[in-house]
Amino acid sequence: MMRKSYYQKLALMVTLLTVLLAYQKYTSREKEPFPEVTFIKDSSIRDLSDFDPNILDKEQWLKLGFSEKQTATILKYKDMVGGKFTSKEQLKKCYAISEEKFSELASFILLPEAAEKGDSKRFTPYGKKGIMISAKFNPDRFSVHDWLKMGFSEKQAEAIIKYRNYLGGSFISKEKFKECFIISPENYSKIAPYLLLPENTPENFRNFAKDNTVKSRIQYHIFDPNQLDLEGWKTLGFSEKQAITIINYRDRNLRGSFKSLEDLQKCFVISAEKFQEMKPYIKIQEKQQEKTDFSKTDLNTITFKQLIEFGLDERSAGSIIGFRKKLGGFMNKQQILTTYNINQDLVQKLISIAPLNISNVPRYSLVDAPEEWLKNHPYFKYSADKIIFYRISNPDDKKIWKLLKLKPEYEERMKLYVK
Missing domain, CATH: 1.10.150 (DNA polymerase; domain 1)
Structure with a gap:
């Protein structure tokens, strides 16, 4: 009996294992792979400026470095979300835009980071409301009210009218009517038999519509x-x-x-x-730029362009402007020569010509200096915490200087910015 019971249990275990293996094989079947999305590397991205993705047409998306297929997908996605992107978060969900590509564009996109509450309900999804048509009609004569009666939402009706106006006040043909993104394929198939429009667009449409509407203005x-x-x-x-x-x-x-x-x-x-x-x-006039009189140009207000005009390269000019900003202004001309990555000979020539006005440079006592200023100033930031600590119990500059025990050269340059 024990032997029979043993074989029964063994048979049950084999049956269970077989079922489990079959189930695992079924559930782990690989799905058909999604075609890989690749992006075109386009040097024009370096010239990118702020933009609103809702006003870009096909050609402008191509200029941003997307392929024809990716561009078509993006435009189709825009139609699916109601004809308008409401946030960066929403745009990011478009599968034709990779994480890398989105991060490259994100800072230039003129959209809020996330949609406001209620935005998702502003546009009625296509086909949710039934379309009611009772007789043949000319869509060129329809008002917003007429489209509302047919079953479109107010936003959709306004978009249809706007599209008609873009075409020059007439839909021209069923072919052009079908291109209105707000009208889904399902709704178009219902409406098409009732449209009092020719099937095809006339060959002279480009001149007839676009030229007569936009160019005439x-x-x-x-x-x-x-x-x-x-x-x-x-x-x-x-x-x-x-x-x-x-x-x-x-x-x-x-x-x-x-x-x-x-x-x-x-x-x-x-x-x-x-x-x-x-x-x-287009006629680009060559600017006759007035030459700067460097003998009258204050080194604390001299601009990046003026430094370039003097002969400095971009690296030197940028370093001087950046260092001056961190200091809040130069207190003597020798400070400029301590700037990293500069052409020493040209800068020496510049400071021998140009004046330096220090009247607007911020200066404080150690007791009154703002904490943020102390922690960010190149000369004070390494002693900032000590100064803040010492002045609590020693609200006297002379005592604080003694407690800091700084090297003479460090103390000397710090005192340039102390009252």
């Missing part, structure tokens, strides 16, 4: 892109956000001016078509 004239302000760019047909992006690109990335047509062409919010449209009217 733009009176081009000879202009210098370095002289245009916000309103000037808007009169050329750019939106306010696009105009701000162009100005930021010029002033920040190009240090105040477009040097050539190529510089302007690289601005990603200017499409190739728009650039060709403006090109005959």
Whole structure:
């Protein structure tokens, strides 16, 4: 009996193991791999300025370094979320944008980090509300109210009207009507049989619609892109956000001016078509820059550009400006010569010509000096904690100096900034 019981248990265990192995094999089947997403390395990313992803078209996404397929995916994703990205968090979820690519673009994106409460409900998802059509109609004559009656939300109705206006006040054809991103394929299939529109778009559509709407409002004239302000760019047909992006690109990335047509062409919010449209009217004037009189230029206010003008390279000029900022200003000319990474000969020549005004340089007593100032100042930061500690029980500068026991050269340079 024991032997029979033993074999029964053994058979049960073998059966259980077989079932477990079969289940594991079934549940661990590899899913079909998702196609790898790769990104184009584009040197134009170095020229990137602040941008709103909601105003970019296909060509502008391509300029940011995305492939044709990735761009199509991003635009389709925008349609799926209601035709507008509401936050960086939402944009990041688009699988065509890798973590690396998103981190590269994140600081330039003009969107809040996360969506505000309630944002996800602002736009009604496509197809949630039934579309009701009773007879054939001409969509060119429909108002927002008419689209609402059909079953679209107010936001969707406004978007449809906006798209019609973009086309020149007419949908032109069923083909063009279908391209309205707010109308899902399911809704289009319901609406199409009732549309009083031709099936196909006329060959002359580009001139008929776009040229008659946008170009007719733009009176081009000879202009210098370095002289245009916000309103000037808007009169050329750019939106306010696009105009701000162009100005930021010029002033920040190009240090105040477009040097050539190529510089302007690289601005990603200017499409190739728009650039060709403006090109005959662009005239970049060569600036006759006034020469700086260095004998009257204060070393505590001299600018990066003026240092370059004097002959210093960018590294030297940047080091001087950076060191001066940390100090709060130079107290004597010899301090400038202690700056790292500078051309000593040129700087020696500069300080022999230019004056130094120290009247606006912050100076404090050890007792009254702000803690933040002590901890950040290059000359005080290594003694800051001691000064803060000693002055609690010894509110007297002379006593604090004695307690610090500093090397004479350190004390000497610190006293330059003490009242």
